[in-house]
Amino acid sequence: MKFNKYKKQKELNSYHTTFQNTDEVNEEKIRSTYQKSEDVKVVLHKFTDEQQEIDTIFIYCENLVDKKQINQIIIPQLKK
Numbered sequence: 001m002k003f004n005k006y007k008k009q010k011e012l013n014s015y016h017t018t019f020q021n022t023d024e025v026n027e028e029k030i031r032s033t034y035q036k037s038e039d040v041k042v043v044l045h046k047f048t049d050e051q052q053e054i055d056t057i058f059i060y061c062e063n064l065v066d067k068k069q070i071n072q073i074i075i076p077q078l079k080k
Helices: 002-014 027-034 067-079
Strands: 040-048 053-061
Touching: 027 040, 027 053, 040 067, 053 067
Parallel strands: none
Antiparallel strands: 040 053
8 A cells, every 4th residue: 555655656756857956047948848738838038128138038928927917017027
């Protein structure tokens, strides 16, 4: 019984990816991590001002977020 519980937990953990503080996380690495997850979206958004351009990566489950709120609330706040 304990073995089955351990095996199931191990299977669940194999789908979970974490990045360590020492890992360099970039768009390519994120996209490759979630490439087999149909429900996970990885969207690049660029913010610019007079001095700099900032690439921001949004990672979300499409059916669990309200994209209208992302576009009307979150993105405008990040542009400030």
